[in-house]
Amino acid sequence: MKKIVKKNSYTAIGLMSGTSVDSIDASVVGVNLIGDHVSIKTMANITYPIPDCIRKEIFTLFKDSSGSLRRMAALNIRLGNLFAEAVLELLKNTGLKPEDIDVIGSHGQTVYHVAEPLELCGEEVRGTIQIGEASAIAQKSGIPVVSDFRTADVAAGGSGAPLVPFLDQILFKDMSKNTAAQNLGGIGNVTWIPKEGEGVVAFDTGPGNMIIDALVSIYTRGKLKYDKDGAIGKRGKVIDNLLNKWMEHPYLKKSPPKTTGREEFGGRFLEEELKDIKANADIIRTAEEFTAYSIADSYKRFLPEEPEVVIVTGGGVHNSVIMDSLKKHLPRSIVEKGEDYGIDSDFKEAIAFALMGLWTILGKINNVTAATGAEHEAVMGKVSYP
């Protein structure tokens, strides 16, 4: 066993592939631990492309059709090799050597998430599957890898999501303002950090970019994968009837802790919605409004107070239609971007998993039970050695 020498300063890599399966986000961060105080400095980020062939295989896997286990078994290794390439590229770009890195925290690629407990042979259980074999990454990079974070929280009776509140709590606990850290990935999620620092609330707010991205892809016949700076949405108008109907989605009214995903706002949602209407700029604009409105609505329903500051991260931060709509719906909050606090919006999740992986090898608790609803704290993650 590689002995971890306890020290004050560590270097960790985080790897993430989100619901859109465009690319692997890889970040390398320096972490200083002095007593209770944690400071994080991003050293470098890269976006490593996921080849179309692999992306298609993963989307086929999402369908959970016959032959999924065979496909998943092989894709797990193939994708692990791709994650390893991303690490090697990051090392090359930065001039860092494997021995400079203490640990890699790898989220992997979610291919299934059972958000609601189901009865199975006398027990209520959830479940979650991430692929991208960690031992492939460890062997090819020569660095210990921590993976499989969500399953540990699920085993502890939690939803296995959201996990990023772990980072939010560390980053924003000294703000002395009621703060909402809002991420806009495929799904939207918020962490509420009250000015007292204690009493974190976190949940998935609903759709992030998932519906918008899918509509843009249909509308442009695959030419565009997302609405760059809201350019398409700006040309459209909100269809009020549709927005109001979408806002009736039962997920939005459910009390936290709660979590959602592709199962609720992915393919099936769109298939249903596009039965009678065609993708166009108005519908894309409506989807953007839906994301912003559902976020603001969830704050009113489920946060103890209106946030003084909302710090937005994730890909959606670059979509000014969403950002403007958020400001409109949250008139009493200051809406800022992660960048204003030194966090690259696009790499927040990768940074979170770097820190989470470091916590695992240090034997420290890294689930936020208030966010996931887990029955007990846990050291999430499994360690693979090179």
Next chain:
Amino acid sequence: MKKIVKKNSYTAIGLMSGTSVDSIDASVVGVNLIGDHVSIKTMANITYPIPDCIRKEIFTLFKDSSGSLRRMAALNIRLGNLFAEAVLELLKNTGLKPEDIDVIGSHGQTVYHVAEPLELCGEEVRGTIQIGEASAIAQKSGIPVVSDFRTADVAAGGSGAPLVPFLDQILFKDMSKNTAAQNLGGIGNVTWIPKEGEGVVAFDTGPGNMIIDALVSIYTRGKLKYDKDGAIGKRGKVIDNLLNKWMEHPYLKKSPPKTTGREEFGGRFLEEELKDIKANADIIRTAEEFTAYSIADSYKRFLPEEPEVVIVTGGGVHNSVIMDSLKKHLPRSIVEKGEDYGIDSDFKEAIAFALMGLWTILGKINNVTAATGAEHEAVMGKVSYP
């Protein structure tokens, strides 16, 4: 990170659930390490039943039909909880406390194994999936758990099987006789340890009890799950035509390293064979002969010399029809049982994973590349902390 203090003596638990999915085998072993010498003492074994409901769910999963990912995600947690129960039962029976145990090595339940490399987006990859969430076991037992051994060997370009030669090599390297360690689980597998100690060969010989068990279950309409002491087989006669046809199975002629499983000698094999004939004592006798004959035939084809000693372990050791047939086909070998060497035949695999898990937390190589065909050595397994 729980620091492993290097010492000479460890206590480890091994957990295994095989292709028949009857029960979880759990063993606790004491391991002494003095220089290169390893001695293993089994302290206790238990067989923890797998409830019918869970067994059925796993068999449904084997079909790899639509909805498998959802089923697998939830079963992974449910089965992890069951493995945890087995550990608690073992501790209760022995009076051992969690802090007495250094590590649990858990094989889990294989639900898919891609034995032959397939081309996937420009790379040749294999794949393997074991379930029975290790973090559930770690959290409920309070003991670090090592899981997911096979994927690491697959990531290293190997078949991920067989893994038990790791134990055979350690147990029999000082025999000073050409030794074949033959296991008779669902599948048969052999490890050849030459009298010089170096030059191990290992491969799956073909069917073990898998075909016999399935036939017995059909024949007795589910009343019996295996042919106890060969009682049914003894009443039957070998059907030479059928045996000769089965012996033509292409797997048996393939050169090692090679590995097989349910995909080749499971449901589909039987469906094909039982199209025209009904399960009866003659067919069961023929399946028993097939197991023994295919083993002896594989020794002649693929071992450098005829073994002086054959040490048989696994459930098949209790079937005297198989054992007598093996002796008949190997007239120049002494055929013995694991028990003659202090190894409980029924728990060899569990013991192997206890030792493999210990090797993982000690950072020691635990794959046998000559057996799996891996391109390089690896520290297999992922560590989950309580």
